[in-house]
Amino acid sequence: MQSRTPVGRAGRPRSAAADTAILAATRQALVELGWSKLTLGDVATRAGVAKTTLYRRWAGKNELVVDAVAELFAELELPDRGSLAADIEGVVLQFAAILALPEARSGLMAVVAESTRDEALRARIRASIVEPQKHLVLEGRTRAQTRGELPPETDPDSSARTAELIFDVIAGAVVHRALVSSEPVDMDWSRDFTRLLLNGLTSPPTT
Amino acid sequence: MQSRTPVGRAGRPRSAAADTAILAATRQALVELGWSKLTLGDVATRAGVAKTTLYRRWAGKNELVVDAVAELFAELELPDRGSLAADIEGVVLQFAAILALPEARSGLMAVVAESTRDEALRARIRASIVEPQKHLVLEGRTRAQTRGELPPETDPDSSARTAELIFDVIAGAVVHRALVSSEPVDMDWSRDFTRLLLNGLTSPPTT
DNA sequence: ACGCTTTCGCTACGAGTCGTAGCGTAATGG
DNA sequence: CCATTACGCTACGACTCGTAGCGAAAGCGT
Incomplete structure (x- = not known):
């Protein structure tokens, strides 16, 4: 490390x-x-x-805490739950469970804050915490495409951009809900969020 | 204050x-x-x-920085740009412009990190920074409903929950893109994000 | 078995920050 | 003009920082 x-x-x-x-x-x-x-x-x-x-x-507190927190995020997996919606809900709840740990809450946000003034630290966070999770998006999408839930990709550039976008939306929303709004990320919220992500705002709220 | x-x-x-x-x-x-x-x-x-x-x-560094950063977020507005999509894109870019300021980047994330162990501080952040922005979601939705872009609300409880959800998604995604992925929140990204938020994943990418 | 090399635990150090206390002075309101 | 509160200033013990120097421990190659 x-x-x-x-x-x-x-x-x-x-x-x-x-x-x-x-x-x-x-x-x-x-x-x-x-x-x-x-x-x-x-x-x-x-x-x-x-x-x-x-x-x-370790060079200092920042690097040490990044490594300590990174181990908490190593266990994220994406079991096949049968549908894209169920897969998303599952990973959201897994992510929320990690963010419920006090050591993850305080540690993660603190190093992100420090990284705003330290490019090397930012790269370290991305490499050891953020990037390893992006395969979840790619796997989930591929799986949904084989299921016929999503259309196959056409432009590879657009495909990569969309994956990054989805990742930022999911990770950002969960973090904001948990740490800023400090409201529970439970099954109800996970369902609402997944429905919004899949259907968008303009579709009717299918109860 | x-x-x-x-x-x-x-x-x-x-x-x-x-x-x-x-x-x-x-x-x-x-x-x-x-x-x-x-x-x-x-x-x-x-x-x-x-x-x-x-x-x-001030009681300490935390409270001082909250007040200092809060003034940066006081200027968010929602001018009527004619469509829901344009309204969202506009507020995303405004938010991104604030997050581009170094004092906002480091200060905001740091106090959020500290707030994970301090309920009073968390309440202070919500009251002086987060909550004042939620009217943007409510205004935008009402405006879109009068335009006919969104269906009117039925259940008041569901209406409130959805507003909170949308707020977490927008704020969380922009923060994550800007501070964690550290990629630019420009007009291209704002457009892609808005399209995803409005239409969802399952709709085809209308180029 | 024997050096060579690197890490380890320990102690000590100057520099810097913290948050508070005490004091005399400045600026209001009655 | 007097009570009251805020202000600037100085000083303080307690703590943390990051580094240096030392002798001892634990491997590797011959």
Whole structure:
């Protein structure tokens, strides 16, 4: 993650156990203290590691929290639920479940905020958290096309743009509902959202 | 904003000029330093005020930045552009223009992150930044209904839920596109997004 | 078994920020 | 003119930061 160990290198290897302990301690500290009161010294103590070890592996708080939060988002999957609507509702609820974790709520938004002034950090967030989720959109669309629920793609450029658009709409809406409006992302909301995404505003509200 | 001055109270009144100077200095510091490196002492110096004056008016960094950022979002309007699609595209571009300001980018996301662990702060953000924008959705819908573009509302409960949903979708999508994907929210994207919102995924992409 | 190399834990350090207290002064209203 | 409140200024202990230096530990190659 943070600094690829050059294989075949001599000397004492970095403890892999320390890595997992540090990341777990970071998440625990995020839960108990939140982003602003989280200190690297505290994380080191929780993990049973020296503070200097932390600084040897991560450049700072930002990078550390990105890696700690990234592991929370690694488990998103897209089981085939039989219809495009059901697939979307399922992934929305999965995403919401992660955002219900305190360590994800405070950590994710904080690093995004910091990334507005740090291009390298922004790239790191995209690479380790955001991009890995985009396959969900592509899989869901392909699956819906084989079902006949969506027309096949014609222009590859338009196809890619639409996928990005859908991703921003889904992820953005769920995050905004959960963290800004701070209203529950439950099955009712997931259904309403999916209906809007599939049918649009102009179609009648099929109860 | 921060502490309602009890009118008819004796003693020296608080300087209104100091308020505006402090909030302007806060935004300037957000631009130059970003959220994490912004210190209240620095803001006080920029504003030409004593640090203690800052602490007398605001409880801390969070509350100060909320007020400073809130003023940026006060200018959102919804001019009648003739069609629902054009109205949506217009408000999306307005919102994107605000999010293009560095002081809005870093400040807004940071306080949202902090608000995940502070219910009072979350309420303050909603009251002074988020809620004042929801009338845009209501106005736009009413206007579209009088144009005949949308069917009139039947169930008042469903009507309110839909308005909240639309708000989360629009605001969330724009924020995610601008700050997470960090891709431009330009007229092309605004058009694509509006078409998706109006027609849904299942309708063919009318080029 | 023996160096060589790199990491580890520990301690200590100057620099910077925090939020508060205390004081004398300035600006209002009665 | 007096009570009241806000203001600017200074100083303070407590805390966090990121780094440096040290001896010890844990691997690798021969």
